[in-house]
Amino acid sequence: MTDLSPLFDPKGVLVAGASTHPGKFGFVVLHNILSCGYRGNVFATNLEGESVLGVTTFRDANELPDDSIDLVFVCTPAAANVELLRACAAKGAKAAFVTSAGYGETGEEGRALEQELAAVAAELGMILAGPNGQGVISTPSSLCAQIVAPYPPAGRIGIASQSGNFVSSFQNLARQTGVGVSRSVSVGNAAVLAVPDYFDYLAADPATSVTLAYVETVTDGRAFFERARATTARQPLVVLKGGTSDEGRHAAASHTGALASDEKVFAGMCRQAGITQAATVEEAYEAAATFATQPLPQGPNVVVITTAGGWGVVAADAIARSSLTLIPLPADLRDEIDELLPPRWSRSNPVDLAGGETRDTIPLVIEKVAAHPDVHALLQLGIGIQSNEARMMRTGEYYPDHGLERIVGFHEAQDARYARVAAEVSAATGKPILVATELAVSDPDNAGPAAVRDAGRVCYWSANRAVTALDHLWRYARFRVRTDT
Amino acid sequence: MTRTFSEHESIALVARYGVPVAEERRADNPDDAAAAADAVGYPVVVKLHGDAIAHKTERGLVRLGLADAEGVRVAAADLLALATVDDGVVDLVVAPMVRGARELIAGVHTDPQFGRCVMLGVGGVLTEALGDAAFRLVPITAADADDMLDELRSQALLGPVRGEPAVDRAAVRVVLLALSALAEGEPAVRSVDLNPLIVCDGRPIAVDALVEVR
Numbered sequence: 001m002t003d004l005s006p007l008f009d010p011k012g013v014l015v016a017g018a019s020t021h022p023g024k025f026g027f028v029v030l031h032n033i034l035s036c037g038y039r040g041n042v043f044a045t046n047l048e049g050e051s052v053l054g055v056t057t058f059r060d061a062n063e064l065p066d067d068s069i070d071l072v073f074v075c076t077p078a079a080a081n082v083e084l085l086r087a088c089a090a091k092g093a094k095a096a097f098v099t100s101a102g103y104g105e106t107g108e109e110g111r112a113l114e115q116e117l118a119a120v121a122a123e124l125g126m127i128l129a130g131p132n133g134q135g136v137i138s139t140p141s142s143l144c145a146q147i148v149a150p151y152p153p154a155g156r157i158g159i160a161s162q163s164g165n166f167v168s169s170f171q172n173l174a175r176q177t178g179v180g181v182s183r184s185v186s187v188g189n190a191a192v193l194a195v196p197d198y199f200d201y202l203a204a205d206p207a208t209s210v211t212l213a214y215v216e217t218v219t220d221g222r223a224f225f226e227r228a229r230a231t232t233a234r235q236p237l238v239v240l241k242g243g244t245s246d247e248g249r250h251a252a253a254s255h256t257g258a259l260a261s262d263e264k265v266f267a268g269m270c271r272q273a274g275i276t277q278a279a280t281v282e283e284a285y286e287a288a289a290t291f292a293t294q295p296l297p298q299g300p301n302v303v304v305i306t307t308a309g310g311w312g313v314v315a316a317d318a319i320a321r322s323s324l325t326l327i328p329l330p331a332d333l334r335d336e337i338d339e340l341l342p343p344r345w346s347r348s349n350p351v352d353l354a355g356g357e358t359r360d361t362i363p364l365v366i367e368k369v370a371a372h373p374d375v376h377a378l379l380q381l382g383i384g385i386q387s388n389e390a391r392m393m394r395t396g397e398y399y400p401d402h403g404l405e406r407i408v409g410f411h412e413a414q415d416a417r418y419a420r421v422a423a424e425v426s427a428a429t430g431k432p433i434l435v436a437t438e439l440a441v442s443d444p445d446n447a448g449p450a451a452v453r454d455a456g457r458v459c460y461w462s463a464n465r466a467v468t469a470l471d472h473l474w475r476y477a478r479f480r481v482r483t484d485t
Numbered sequence: 486m487t488r489t490f491s492e493h494e495s496i497a498l499v500a501r502y503g504v505p506v507a508e509e510r511r512a513d514n515p516d517d518a519a520a521a522a523d524a525v526g527y528p529v530v531v532k533l534h535g536d537a538i539a540h541k542t543e544r545g546l547v548r549l550g551l552a553d554a555e556g557v558r559v560a561a562a563d564l565l566a567l568a569t570v571d572d573g574v575v576d577l578v579v580a581p582m583v584r585g586a587r588e589l590i591a592g593v594h595t596d597p598q599f600g601r602c603v604m605l606g607v608g609g610v611l612t613e614a615l616g617d618a619a620f621r622l623v624p625i626t627a628a629d630a631d632d633m634l635d636e637l638r639s640q641a642l643l644g645p646v647r648g649e650p651a652v653d654r655a656a657v658r659v660v661l662l663a664l665s666a667l668a669e670g671e672p673a674v675r676s677v678d679l680n681p682l683i684v685c686d687g688r689p690i691a692v693d694a695l696v697e698v699r
Contacts, residue, residue, distance in 0.1 A: 218599075221596065221598035221599030221622075222599065222600055225599065225622055254592065254676040254677075254695065254697060255590060255592070255612065255678045255680050256590070256591075256592030256593065256604045256606075256676055256678050256680075257594050257595075257676055259590075259604065259606050259612070259613065259616060259618040260594045260596060260602070260604065260618075260620060261616075262598070264620055265594075265596045265598070265599055265620045267620075268602065268619055268620035268621050268622075268636070269599055269620070269621070269622055271619075271632055271636060272621045272622060272625070272629055272632075482628045483628070
């Protein structure tokens with residue numbers, strides 16, 4: 001296994017080809033490294049030796065102090081880069097991220113340059129990421145060596161992507177959900193390191209608890225399978241696959257082959273390797289974020305707790321379509337909840353409180369349901385309703401009189417409390433408790449979803465999305481039970 | 486270059502690895518075919534057989550549900566008359582008629598990216614239209630085989646259907662593990678079709694097989 005720490009946790013970085021023009025990548029990456037709090041040495045080269053963002057530049061990498069950097073971030077033209085790698089290696093650099101274009105993506109000549117670059121890196125014993133990639137981030141080192149925004153919050157999701165745009169998408173979703181990233185890398189043309197080549201490092205990385213990958217082409221299917229299998233034995237691996245082709249199907253003469261679309265073979269391989277395959281970018285991110293923040297369920301049994309009927313009904317439908325089970329409410333649990341609510345509550349699963357709750361009902365119901373040994377996971381719906389009314393009151397013309405100030409404060413404190421209780425009870429019982437409301441997107445500052453985020457968890461946009469994420473957790477938990485023997 | 490085994494060779498190979506198959510007998514003429522049918526028990530199926538014959542159903546070279554010796558003689562004579570010069574040396578295969586409302590398909594496929602895979606699907610004439618199939622890379626475990634059954638969309642088809650019991654999961658597992666072992670043990674095999682795999686009293690039986698080798 002290649003030790004990729006010089007790429008992700010370098011003691012110093014050289015930006016080769018720093019520019020004074022704020023529209024150029026050579027400026028942007030230096031700006032991003034400096035402004036996101038990287039604590040190592042930062043150097044830059046520039047043909048004119050001009051100062052960029054207060055950093056004194058060298059004209060040539062040969063002028064660098066010895067052993068001051070591990071990583072060179074390459075923005076210089078393809079033709080200059082072989083010499084650059086040699087100079088950086090001589091100064092002790094162990095890794096290069098090449099963002100420069102003009103390689104394999106441009107045709108035959110570019111492919112030759114790319115092969116030469118790879119050969120030189122191998123000769124120098126240098127890690128080579130890219131070329132034509134958008135960068136690398138590593139929150140344990142506060143490193144944002146990227147030619148694009150954003151810099152995501154710190155977290156435990158490690159990302160390797162064949163598309164730089166999807167790195168940005170995942171990082172944007174990290175900002176939106178508040179569930180952050182440990183490392184991320186855009187593999188670019190993958191001259192040396194392709195997406196699966198990052199799996200071993202991320203699986204062994206103490207800062208990473210789940211790997212999230214976007215893949216288009218798989219050059220060596222067996223190697224991909226073996227690496228994925230080694231990863232899923234340690235931690236979840238979520239894969240979003242793009243670019244399905246029918247190559248396999250066309251080549252087949254047999255009936256078996258006629259059924260063998262690339263998509264089906266890939267999907268089967270994923271199930272066999274314990275990969276969590278997601279269909280969309282949001283499904284992929286939410287699966288990874290759920291793995292990163294919730295315990296794995298020990299069984300399929302879900303109880304839905306809702307403050308109103310319709311949400312529970314649709315959630316139940318979603319559970320019926322999944323590998324999860326909406327269990328009949330155990331009689332002893334029903335009796336316990338009977339003590340807490342007026343008789344109009346559903347007395348079944350989904351537990352529909354039917355508006356019968358008072359100050360402490362929701363936290364108590366969550367605690368009792370989660371404590372029951374037959375229940376493996378909870379889905380909590382209806383958070384934020386009170387704070388939504390509070391927003392109307394606060395922004396209406398009667399505020400703060402007529403008792404509105406007091407009730408607004410009460411509502412918001414209650415919603416925040418529900419979110420806190422969900423996270424605390426989940427941690428205490430080791431059972432996943434997922435909270436869903438569309439307010440997470442329509443009004444993210446609502447005290448309910450805001451408190452879910454503050455608790456470090458995802459507030460799902462809908463019960464369906466929460467069920468999809470929980471289904472992924474249960475499938476992976478089953479895979480581990482099946483294979484950890 | 487690839488070539489295909491004859492049906493009889495194909496059936497013999499998959500049977501050697503543990504795939505349950507219908508008992509087959511060979512015959513050169515209508516009288517021998519009738520004698521073979523007497524031995525395996527009626528009703529029977531009679532097929533024209535030859536090394537160069539691959540897709541028999543499409544060419545009408547299979548006669549199903551023959552109930553007595555006279556019917557077998559007539560069918561055998563018809564089939565022998567349908568043989569063409571391209572078919573080379575031909576004879577007849579006589580096998581008991583395996584009945585079941587459900588047909589599965591299973592096989593081995595060589596994928597350009599992932600290499601050899603085992604496949605299980607919902608069979609019958611609508612197989613390709615339904616496209617309900619699951620693939621795993623060779624070699625597979627028993628748990629993989631079970632998960633392939635779970636992956637099929639047509640789960641209702643695997644339960645009790647029209648008076649027949651549910652599909653015996655353990656028996657399907659035997660077929661899939663046999664195909665995986667075959668792929669591992671026979672590096673020259675590029676593809677295997679067990680089509681159809683008729684579910685008879687809940688247990689899959691291969692009534693036709695086609696093996697393609699490099």
